[in-house]
Amino acid sequence: MAEYIIKNGFVFDPVQGIKGEKSDVAIKDGKIVKDVSKSAKVIDAAGKTVMAGAVEIHAHIAGPKVNLGRIYRPEDKLFTCTPTKGIERTGSGNSIPSTFKTGYEYAKMGYTTCMEAAMPPMFSRHVHEEIRDTPIIDEGAFPVFGNNWFVMEYLKNNEVENTAAYIAWLLRATKGYAVKVVNPGGTEAWGWGLNCLSINDPVPYFDITPAEIVKGLIEANEYLGLPHSMHIHPNNLGNPGCYQTTLDTLNLAEGYKAKNKFGREQVMHITHMQFHSYGGENWGNFESKATEIMNYVNSHKNLTMDTGNVTLDETTTMTADGPFEHHLTGLNHLKWANCDVELETAAGVVPYIYSPDIKVCAIQWSIGLELALLAKDPMRCFITTDHPNAGPFTRYPRVFKWLMSKKARDERLNTFKNADKVIAASTLGSIDREITLYELAQMTRAGPAKSLGLANICGGLKPGMDADVAVYDFNPDKPLADPEMIETAFSRAAYVFKSGVQVVTHGDIVSIGNKRTLWVDVKVNDNPQVMRDIKEKFLKYYSMTQANYESLGHHFVPNPFALEVDATQV
Amino acid sequence: MAKITLNLISGRTISQGVAMEGGKEKDLYRKACGIIEMDDADFKKLGCWKNTNVRVTSPYGTVIVKAQETSQGPHPGVGFIPMGPWANLIVNPNTYSTGMPTFKGVPVEVEVAMDQPILLGVELVQKACRGES
Amino acid sequence: MTKSVTDVVCPFCGTLCDDLEVTVTDDGKQILDVYNACAIGAEKFLHSQAKDRITRPRLQQPDGTWKEISYDEAADYTAKMLAGAKKPLMYGWSSVNCEAQSVGNEIAEMCRACVDNTAAVCHGTTLIAVQDIGLPTCTLGEVKNRADTIIFWGCNPCHAHPRHMSRYSIFPRGFFTGKGHKSRKLVVVDPRVTDTAKMADIHLQVTQGQDYELLNAFRVAIRGEWLPDVVAGIPKEKIIEATNVMKAGRFGIIFFGMGVTQSLGKNHNIDEAIAVTKDLNEYTKFSIMPMRGHYNVTGSGEVLAWQFGYPYSVDLTRGFPRYNPGDTSSIDLLNRGEIDAAFVIGSDPGAHFPISAVKKISQVNSVCVDPHITPTSGVSKLHVPVAFNGVETGGNAYRMDNVPIDCRKVVDAPEGMLTDEQFLVMVRDRVKKLKGVA
DSSP states (O other): OOEEEEEEEEEEEETTTEEEEEEEEEEETTTEESSOTTEHHHHTTTTTEEEEEEEEEEEEEESSSOOOHHHHOOOGGTTOOOOBBBBBBBBSSSSSSOOHHHHHHHHHHTTTEEEEEEEOGGGGGHHHHHHSSSSSSSSEEEBBTTTOOHHHHHHHHHOHHHHHHOOOHHHHHOOOOOEEESTHHHHGGGGGGGOOOTTTTOOTTTTOOOHHHHHHHHHHHHHHSSOOOEEEESSSSSSSTTTHHHHHHHHHHTTTOOOOOOOOOOOOEEGGGGGGEEESSSSSSSSEEEHHHHHHHHTTTTEEEEOOOOOEEEEEEEEEEEHHHHHHHHHHHHEEEEEEEETTEEEEEEEEEEOTSSHHHHHHHHHHHHHHHSSOOGGEEEEEOOTTTOOOOHHHHHHHHHOHHHHHHHHHHHTTTTTHHHTTTSGGOOOOOOOHHHHHHHHIIHHHHTTTOOOTTTOOTTSSSBOEEEEESSSSSSOOTTTHHHHHHSSOOEEETTTEEEEEEEEEOOOTTTOOEEEEEOOOOOHHHHHHHHHHHHHHTTOOOOOHHHHTTTOOOOEEEEEEEEOOOO | OOOEEEEEEEEEOOHHHHHHHOOTTHHHHHHHHHHHEEEEEHHHHHHHHHTEEEEEEEETEEEEEEEEOOOSSSTTEEEEETTTTHHHHSSSOOOTTTOBBBBBBBEEEEEEOOSEEEEEEOHHHHHHTOOOO | EEEEEEEOOSSTTTTTOOEEEEEETTTTEEEEEEEEHHHHHHHHHHTTTOOOOOSSOEOTTSOOOEEEEOOOHHHHHHHHHHHSSSSEEEEOOOOOOOOHHHHHHHHHHHHHHEEGGGGGGGTHHHHHHHHHHHEEOOHHHHHHHHOOEEEEESSOHHSSSSHIIIISSSSOOBBBBBTTTGHHHHEOOOOOOOOHHHHHHOEEETTTOOOHHHHHHHHHHHTOOOOOOOOOOOOHHHHHOOOOOOOOSSSSEEEEEEHHHHHHTTHHHHHHHHHHHHHHTTTSSEEEOOOOSSSTTHHHHHHHHHSSSSOOOEEETTTTHHHHHHHSSSHHHHTTTTOOOEEEEOOHHHHHOOOOHHHHHSSSSSEEEEESSHHHHHHHHHOOOOOBBTTBBBBEEEESSOOOOEEOOOOOOOOTTTHHHHHHHHHHHHHHHHHHHO
């Protein structure tokens, strides 16, 4: 197969500890190799930054609520369409791009592996159809478990083994990747229009608390030894003072140790932490609690997190935290879509405009940056926008700019309409730290890959790993004349390789490669109790048959890549 | 002969669905859809027996269908023709910029047309497209 | 001896029942009987193997007779027509699977066509309303397990979605609804005393065409404000009774259909119905769901949306997607004479469009892909019969609540017949050559 040698670039690879040394990266047969033959195609990376392809740990890019967003927001397409061009299909959408555009835009920024953050299991066929229609990038999807009737009933009885058997069954039935938890218990309460705002609020009828759900799922996840940890969107998202609920949630992971064969060290990944770091009691005295949150995260090594940076754009919020979305439409009076999913979860969608003129939005922006800048271990704190909730993923280069240049972020901070109030509400103004390129590689490549259990496959440039490589027109050896150069360089990579195939050249798509769908195949011991419970619930409560629920034929997942887990010897 | 005015709506029926799947060129489809369901009170106004052929005319077209007693009444003043080519010869094609024609709520005139034939589905559309009445 | 194929998905309406059982002969070739389907679904399966079925493409001759041609020739004809047209319309898609819809989209993009589905004459106005105001909804299993208050507004499930009430909305004994239909209150709003209305606890026989006024009155009544004595033919006491039932429920849902999407007011009717639902969420849990017609019109909307950004009436004539119902919608395009080629698949506009639009189809070059003889095939230049989706080929479909269910293949299609997807692939590959695309 094709051989490439990427020569003379400044390499940043946390997996091998390479911190910007000039080094060659060799590609052969889809993998990084030590050397290649003389006939290898030479890619001139002189004066350029070379990293592994980036890993997106949490974005909403494929599935029913994403598409509901597309359907109900024709205005998101205005002035955003790209025509059919060469091998590129026509694209549309800004905060919710079409699947083709999603793949192209991620690839052009050098992202090569992306995780769909929340898959309602009943809709797995829809998620996989969209994943299949998203070119270039490898993807996986996280089924949601935190409001699942099976899970709540088993954990109420402390049946961790049964919970684990159910998780294994569901991951296989939906070709899912990890145990995702969204607003545990609260989204089931939303089935009656209610919510759980603290970790001790009992779920109506099921009479289990979010705390019990979270701990039970951590235990089940480690019982199985899955590649990724339990991945959680805590209760009480978005409300002033919610940081306390977040600390309570983080505290639930205390004492647990990661158990797996994939190099993962955390037992809990907290997502879009920005939305969970609010102090104050109301919008008037709304303030950042990023310091408190990061003090906890920094001192607890069995946690990873991603930021959820606000980008100050018009965007679309969408989440399985159904009650939150109803609350949000009450605040901004923009159109509200909701879908409750039987036995499993719910979803809500509401457009949102993060205006720099609004004090709260500007403080949210500050918090997202604070979190990353206060992180002591960049291998445990990753950069996201919870796309599209806090901003479109196409804004990542702008977020990088703010993190890497105090000048750029201070310029933004000091020109807010309510700058005084905004500056007073967080510590951002007093932080001098600028994220380095090496730390950026940790926070967007090696860190998320390791957290996902993919440390041996992607996120680095060690021989043997997949040849996912990004080369940027950014010279770290030259003093930075203008922080805008960061945003420009990371918006359009000079070259991107995915699994050894050159997919992007000078910001243009040149091949769509052969994307894979990553999923986790867990072997567990036979569990007749759980199988019977599943059969019974399908007969009595689901609105489709079990056989059709489990039907996920080849045409949905044409190129699967399974991570095998053997949990039979536990 | 008497003419009455009705408010016409169209929609699905089980017979229409079954007949449709059996083939729209067939007689069963004509029996299911080439009809207008009318309320007893409107039959009295029109002054004819049930199951008589009638001519239904709107500002947009005219069609011969069989007048039947409604099974989903009473609904005096409302006429129901199951969705299909007979109804679509006379519904309001205007969408008023919504993309959706006005299939429901068309003022029509109904008069007895005992000797006029009711065409089969495909034939009806072919003739109308050729401009034949 | 016979064999039984289970978990069969019915390819007729948006109820998308997936519990059908079809008995076939031992060699798997012939359908003998269908269990659990309604009369319409059963007819679809049983009639699919009728002896008089057309099994090869046929080209209409000037004298009105038909000449049989091969699938290759039919694909040539179709590709030439689409590639050479200035503004072709590719309409229908609602009775084909998502895989075929996707291939159709590729062709539409290359040919810069207008792509539209049967929402144009069904729930298109719902989509417009949803784009204005949003959509609080749920899956049908939530209705089964939680709903104690059901409203059917402007729809007649007894006739249009016959198993809806027994599978989801009225009769099932769900997790929180163990008493079945005794756990539920039913309100029906319809200008006729339909068979569905006959089952209602409250039937509001609204004056036809005044649903908007009545919905608006509901919003007033929910707030306990003053109402006139009669609105839309309904006395205010009955309006208040109905809204009190809705507010007192634990989980309510409004199912609605053509009575409100097709009558004057159209998208504004739906907008108001969604507003009623939103208002009710201040008091209790309420959702709303459109009763989608064809079994995969929802799927066509989903595929169009994730590939192009819009759920129907997509205009690709400038090389990128545009959307403006009333402008880019099929009926209007046809009425204004803007279409110079019509490709119809998985639907029957000949029977279900107003005749003025059908005339336009008959006047231009046209291809109709349909296993049946229909009024559309009757006025098209080329009729391409294909396998029945859901009977002779599987493929993904989306239920009215957007749940995706993969249809099953029960028997083979007649010898030598292609599926929609296979034929579309042939057309696509020819279009690629004609357009000089790699």
